[in-house]
Amino acid sequence: MVRAEHLEINKDSKPQKLVRYNVICLKRVEDSAGNHIPGSKTCSAQTQKYCEEGNCNAGVKKSGLVVVKNMKIIGLHCSSTDLHAGQIALIKHGSRLKNCDLYFSRKPCSTCLKMIVNAGVNRISYWPGDPEISLQNEASNPTSTDDAKLDAKAVERLKSNSRARVCVLLQPLVCYMVQFIEETSTRFDFIQKITKSQPDCNTDFYTACRQERIKEYESLFLISSEEMHKQILMTIGLENLCENPYFSNLRQNMKDLVLVLATVSASVPVFGSFGFYNSESQGTNATDDECLPQDIARHCMIQARLLAYRTEDHKTGVGAIIWAEEKSRSCDGTGAMYFVGCGYNAFPVGSEYADFPHMDDKQKDREIRKFRYIIHAEQNALTFRCREIKPDERSMIFVTKCPCDECVPLIKGAGIKQIYAGDVDAGKKKADISYMKFNEIEGVSKFTWQLNPLHTNAPELHDLTARENRLICASANLFNDYMCSKGDVTMAVKLLASAFASVE
Numbered sequence: 001m002v003r004a005e006h007l008e009i010n011k012d013s014k015p016q017k018l019v020r021y022n023v024i025c026l027k028r029v030e031d032s033a034g035n036h037i038p039g040s041k042t043c044s045a046q047t048q049k050y051c052e053e054g055n056c057n058a059g060v061k062k063s064g065l066v067v068v069k070n071m072k073i074i075g076l077h078c079s080s081t082d083l084h085a086g087q088i089a090l091i092k093h094g095s096r097l098k099n100c101d102l103y104f105s106r107k108p109c110s111t112c113l114k115m116i117v118n119a120g121v122n123r124i125s126y127w128p129g130d131p132e133i134s135l136q137n138e139a140s141n142p143t144s145t146d147d148a149k150l151d152a153k154a155v156e157r158l159k160s161n162s163r164a165r166v167c168v169l170l171q172p173l174v175c176y177m178v179q180f181i182e183e184t185s186t187r188f189d190f191i192q193k194i195t196k197s198q199p200d201c202n203t204d205f206y207t208a209c210r211q212e213r214i215k216e217y218e219s220l221f222l223i224s225s226e227e228m229h230k231q232i233l234m235t236i237g238l239e240n241l242c243e244n245p246y247f248s249n250l251r252q253n254m255k256d257l258v259l260v261l262a263t264v265s266a267s268v269p270v271f272g273s274f275g276f277y278n279s280e281s282q283g284t285n286a287t288d289d290e291c292l293p294q295d296i297a298r299h300c301m302i303q304a305r306l307l308a309y310r311t312e313d314h315k316t317g318v319g320a321i322i323w324a325e326e327k328s329r330s331c332d333g334t335g336a337m338y339f340v341g342c343g344y345n346a347f348p349v350g351s352e353y354a355d356f357p358h359m360d361d362k363q364k365d366r367e368i369r370k371f372r373y374i375i376h377a378e379q380n381a382l383t384f385r386c387r388e389i390k391p392d393e394r395s396m397i398f399v400t401k402c403p404c405d406e407c408v409p410l411i412k413g414a415g416i417k418q419i420y421a422g423d424v425d426a427g428k429k430k431a432d433i434s435y436m437k438f439n440e441i442e443g444v445s446k447f448t449w450q451l452n453p454l455h456t457n458a459p460e461l462h463d464l465t466a467r468e469n470r471l472i473c474a475s476a477n478l479f480n481d482y483m484c485s486k487g488d489v490t491m492a493v494k495l496l497a498s499a500f501a502s503v504e
């Protein structure tokens with residue numbers, strides 16, 4: 001299936017090396033420390049405007065960070081009102097950052113870089129847009145932002161004197177990737193469920209939602225003016241990317257990635273009263289039964305959807321991500337949610353292309369079917385998790401497909417409190433993989449993608465036209481920085497960023 005690859009480019013070289021790597025894109029959504037949330041009622045009109053422009057924290061743009069150790073993601077962080085993503089990573093990991101690879105959604109500022117370099121990280125990759133200390137403001141207001149230029153210079157100096165490799169992170173997409181992602185996203189269970197339950201509705205709502213996301217992500221991740229982009233690249237030491245064809249390739253690769261993220265994110269759409277709901281509350285523990293805010297759940301599911309594209313199964317990609325909620329919130333100002341692990345379905349680590357069968361259940365000979373060999377997304381997320389699952393904390397797994405009979409006992413046994421998943425396969429019995437146990441599981445709350453059961457008798461609430469849905473999507477802008485009302489959120493390219501509006 002499709003694999004994304006990273007092309008590293010650095011100042012001193014032309015595009016040089018392809019590195020396969022499974023970074024996913026996340027974003028901080030909210031600040032549980034009680035600080036103002038852009039778009040919230042406590043935000044003054046002036047502050048709101050400031051925040052909407054991405055300027056919270058005096059010229060510091062919000063940024064996200066993925067921390068990787070030995071090819072495993074060990075942290076997903078995002079800047080808060082008080083702290084930059086790099087500072088948060090330092091608080092969370094300290095000297096464990098040694099030898100890690102860090103993936104930033106913006107070139108980090110000198111405040112973060114000096115600490116990170118000092119911690120002994122191995123490599124720092126960054127998205128080649130506007131850096132953390134914004135130079136876009138500088139371009140429009142050259143006299144007032146000398147600080148931004150000074151910071152860019154300091155960053156270069158830190159870079160050239162450090163052992164860590166600091167380079168541009170880009171993923172040139174393999175041929176037909178965008179088309180493949182478009183097709184699979186429209187066919188995704190959640191979209192299918194909406195179109196089936198709303199006979200009058202075609203996929204217009206999906207197209208409208210995707211357009212909104214594209215617009216939104218473009219404004220976050222791209223620099224619309226080519227001239228300004230060139231100026232910024234020059235200031236951050238990437239002058240050799242300012243010549244064509246390198247410059248136009250760079251911009252095209254950036255646009256393609258934005259398109260991919262918008263497409264995937266539209267497959268978990270904001271549409272009417274569809275969302276993650278528990279139709280059979282267990283009544284065990286109020287917190288465990290409580291659903292995350294819809295926008296957060298949607299965001300995490302999108303992360304799982306992105307992971308699914310890393311699959312080794314030719315037919316069905318599945319992604320899973322585990323998050324947990326710390327008992328003590330805001331201990332370091334970064335919020336309460338923390339990343340536990342993630343995975344996708346693949347053959348055992350180290351196996352080669354033809355080591356195992358790839359056939360599905362349509363193949364009559366059961367011996368040559370894939371099912372006894374392939375490791376499921378949930379199984380990989382549990383196996384390669386970087387944190388323990390604590391019995392007294394609310395932990396949750398987001399899976400793009402209904403957990404099967406192999407995985408349901410594992411999820412429950414691991415002590416995960418909540419499952420967010422699709423349920424179109426629930427109850428299916430196949431010879432080698434069945435989905436019977438999901439409906440019967442007890443002691444774990446299940447939130448499946450469906451119409452809000454409380455609204456099912458009020459058709460007008462979910463019978464939205466594509467136009468109305470577009471308006472809802474547009475309101476996402478107001479929730480630019482809101483996402484994890486329960487804490488530290490995932491972050492990675494702000495691409496997934498502000499796309500998730502609350503529609504309560």
Ligand SMILES: Nc1ccn([C@@H]2O[C@H](COP(=O)(O)OP(=O)(O)OP(=O)(O)O)[C@@H](O)[C@H]2O)c(=O)n1
Pocket residue numbers: 313315316317318344345346360361374375376377378399401402403404407433
């Ligand atoms: N919660 C789940 C469910 C399934 N899988 C993975 O999904 C694939 C099986 O998907 P399934 O749709 O059940 O079987 P297919 O043969 O791919 O498709 P079909 O429905 O046509 O039989 C396997 O790779 C399995 O590891 C997974 O990782 N996690």
